[in-house]
Amino acid sequence: MIERLAAAGLVGFTRMLVGARAHWRAPMPHGQCLYYANHSSHLDTLAIWSALEPARRAATRPVAARDYWDKPGLRRYFSGRVLRAILIERRRDARDGDPLAPAIAALAAGDSLILFPEGTRTAQRLPQPFRGGLHRLAQQFPQLHVVPVWLDTLHRSMPKGARIPLPLYCTAHFGAPLERLPDESRDAFLVRARDALVALADAGSPA
């Protein structure tokens, strides 16, 4: 109950601050999804999560960095109890075992995920090359819809290093799920996934 109120509050706050409107460029896929997006600000997770309609949102969990979201207090409460985030250890020395294991477990349990395949935030408009995690998850779950999501203004709302977010309107542009090609190499898949995101960016609104 309290978590649901907190979730509504979080969505309201995000909408007020950055709009977070969803624009489906292709028909919404039915079933389990892996949403992947460009990563440029701390608001990215909240923006995609808020842009999804309530039923989808309830079944969707963000994959997030443990070093940012697992801080005592509000951040841990929201990431753990409200967003039900899957926290990934980014520091190699602190890892034990497969860092993607919790994400794989969540997918196996039927959850949809939000993933930022660049691994870290970038100051540029266009994403950096993708890391391998996206490919591994897609390989293990062939029925999963891998959906590109382009966040159009958040790199301007809260660029790396900025403390105060600007209240620009952000639209989350959802593209068509990636086609699954047999015998595609890891690198070719990652390049194709990034290209799909860049194509959404170039067709989108200016900025």
Add this chain to the structure above:
Amino acid sequence: MTAQEKLIAVFGGVVGLLALATIVGRLLRRRGESAVVDNLVARVNAWWAMVAVLAVCFGLGPLANLVVFALISFFALREFITLTPTRPGDHLPLAVAFYVLVPLQYWLIWDQWYGLFAIFIPVYAFLALPALAVFAGDTTDFLERTTKIQWGVMITVYCISHAPALLMLKLRGYDGQGPLLLLYLLLVVQLSDVMQYVFGKLFGRHKLAPVVSPSKTVEGLVGGGLAAIAVGASLWWITPFSPLESAAMSALIVVCGALGGLALSAVKRSLGAKDWGRMIEGHGGMMDRMDSVCYAAPVFFHMTRWFYSG
């Protein structure tokens, strides 16, 4: 009639007009669905909501008026900057524009500090915004970026703030009736837009500026403009003007509003958009509704102040 009674009478008239528009929309819909009729109905519904907001804020008094207009400026600036390409180096001046300039400009009206209200943005903000951007050390397109921020702030904050600034004018024999003058401005501007749309749809043949604003026609501008001037002249009893002066003031508002609509439409298209935003169903964004006010408000404010100050 007291100022209060006049306010109620004018709002009553507006509600009557909207009721009429709603009935016309229903009848048109019964004769057949079309995109134009759907848009008309959406526009009328949005007008009910906007008039309700205005009625509440006029009822609550000047502070509510200022808060609502500060929010209008904030949303308009938000739409403007969202469409304007900016770089990380613009973050500080933009944060100042949103979170400092907007509240400060409206506080100056509340404080009735006319001298600073009139020059704060054109002098101090104009000079400060590029100075704040300098510290980010990014000179790429520096002049273009600075200009766009300054332009956005001038239009959405400075120009729009002149509408509620009518509340602080001290006019001869017109004490405490500022809200009526604000209502008069809004009514004539918006009625001119609506009437131009209606006359354009009914009689429009010759496009006024096909590239800049494809829906505007010469017939719409002349017919709608004359209708708005007629209504404005007949509302002389809520203003400090005589009937003839009221017609002249309405004509001024109509001409400025039309020019504002065209100029801002050109700006919007140069930024690659068809609508400023999606905030108001059927209309587009806040700036699609306020573009005429941006031009009409400052000119109407200064003309009134120049000729009627007591």
